[in-house]
Amino acid sequence: MPGGPTTDTAAPIVLEAIGKRYETASGAVQAVESVSLTVRAEEFVTLLGPSGCGKSTVLGMIAGLVRPDAGRVLVAGVPCAGPNPEQVALVFQDGGLFPWRTALDNVTFGLELRGVPAAKRREIGLGLLEPMGLRGFERKYPRELSGGMRQRVAIARALALDTPILLMDEPFGALDEQTRLLMGEWLVGIRRRARKAVVFVTHSLHEAIALSDRIVVMTARPGRIKDVVDVTLPFPRDLNAPEVTDLRAKLWEQVREESLKAMGTRP
Amino acid sequence: MGRLGVLACQAASLAAVVLAWHVAVRTGVADPLFVPAPAAVATALWSTAREALPRLGDTLLKTLAGYALAVGLGVAGGLVLGSRRLVHAVAMPYVVAAYGVPKILVLPWIALTLGLGTSTAVLTGTLFAVFPILLMVAAGVRDVDPTLVTAAVSMGATRGQVSRKVLLPAVLPSVLAGMRVGIVFAMLGVLLAEMFAGTRGMGFLMQRMAMAFKASELFAATLIVSILSIVVVLSLEHLNQRLSRWR
């Protein structure tokens, strides 16, 4: 059965047949249906699929921001009842940076909420911005930063809380092609040091292959798991290697089929 | 054309207007009874200023009082109106209707009950200023990017923390914009009340000058009040720029 080994409640994330249904003006929509998945510690799992297939909804359910209508979500063995800042940190597609705060103040926001004293916050914050290549930009406002820089600040902000789980919802989606590729490379470098369980949502095959330990291909709406592919290649991955090309072809076959369905044409 | 050039053209245009005005009065095209010569206005400026100063102070005080009240009510009301969906849906038509009704219609009643004094002017100023502030703040609250709130909540922010650390700074630009608009309306209300039912203040003075056909003095007084409000608004604008460096 897709989703890896049987329910291991010690795993950071366990999804047990979760589903979500939305009421819209034109009737009920089943966004996600019967998704079961286990994410192990320090594992990088990508949810891959066409737009509108419910990947973001799944992420929302793991984050505790969306309540499942069916099944349950276990985070660190405990059923998820709401936002879980100790366990889960999020990175959004458009950053979600507070425009009135400097880069540093954005990064330390979570720490501020926890009452960490200012000097310590500054230390942690600068410590996170430095490996991101943002040293010297800590006092800039988001408006003064490029798209790629803003996303790095957003990621730093998520890392600041030092949670075991990191959820990323198409974090590079709003960036241009070149920046995306560079950010992807950079994230590969970061992930090995970060040592977290990561669930990464994207519709880019390239990113999925470059970053993941496992790729979960999702169907068009209602989103179900179509296939789970383990990627055991060593990092950094040469995207021209024959194994990668094969994998890409295989994934594309599946994603293409679902994308066409999502667009309303038969494959 | 550079900034200096623009300024020069503006100054030149104003000078041209004054010149044309002067010629019009000189040649009799404009009746000096209704249109005073620029020179006459200039001389009247000094004497009018002396008479106007205490009245101007009076008007300003009333404006500030009315404005303070309006800001308090408007910001508080706007925050409530904008943040609670049910309140917004239910109350909005009434607020918009109240905004659409010319407030001058209420002025006679206010004057009747509160008399010809300060409270009428202050209340009218408040009445005129509160609606734009209310509407702008409410709109600002509704325009807050929901992702920002989600981000804060996901990082463990309590309701109080969300209000203080996310909503308040996010709403600040709209509050400031409302406040900038509000001051002009407050002054408008006060002047209007003074013209309609006042014994002191600038509005009353100007109305009296008009009735007495004191054209030069009236022009001078109009000029003084205009310059004063432009200065006030520009300062508020400058303050706003300083506070909004991040935008």
Next chain:
Amino acid sequence: MKILAWRLAILVAILALWEAVAAPLNPLFYIRPSVLPGALLGMWRVPDLPPLGEHVRLTLQEIAGAYVLAVAAGLWLGFLLGLRRTVGRIYEPLLAALYAVPSVVWYPSLMLFFGLGSASKIAFGVALGFFPIVLSVLAGIRQVPATLVTVAQSMGARPFTVFRKVMLPAMASTMVGGLRAGLALSVVGVLVGEILGSRAGIGYVINYAYGLMMTREYAVLAVIAAAAVLAIDTAGALVEVRVKRWAG
């Protein structure tokens, strides 16, 4: 549905509160809403009040005159400042400065110049009404996507055609908002002018009633005037919605 029920409840609550608060107070100053319908019916028979029909007609004429002139002046100035870049750069800041002045300060001068007749009311209505129109024309021009203009030009359209077939429709939604606001302000201008000093018009009658402490009649007139203004604005809103739907 629930919202409608709430709205109705609020309306009833406000009227009830008003009635309750006003009841024990001096009926000369504090008008209970229940008194209004009776006073409305008796309006035409009140001996001291001037004949309403003519005054209403005059006010409406003044409003129409003020609005037509405001639209003409507003559109002319708006396009002048908006289409001629240099002219705009010079005079727009001056216009913005003017906007910072509370408009009522112009009125005594207008009264002195035009007298107490209709002319000063129309002038004031124009002074108030043309602002939103000018501003909306400027804003409208600014938000026409440059790509649309380029597309038309690349297809060989001449400047006037570009203006007529591309810019005007693209500006329509913004402009109609300004035209609607201009109408509202022209109405306010005329009313304020009449109340502050005139010999005819609805504002004059209101002032008259106020002067003679005919509070009930004043209240009825105020309610009628308010309702009329809201009706005019609603008509404007309907037109605005229609235009916006067409313009996209």
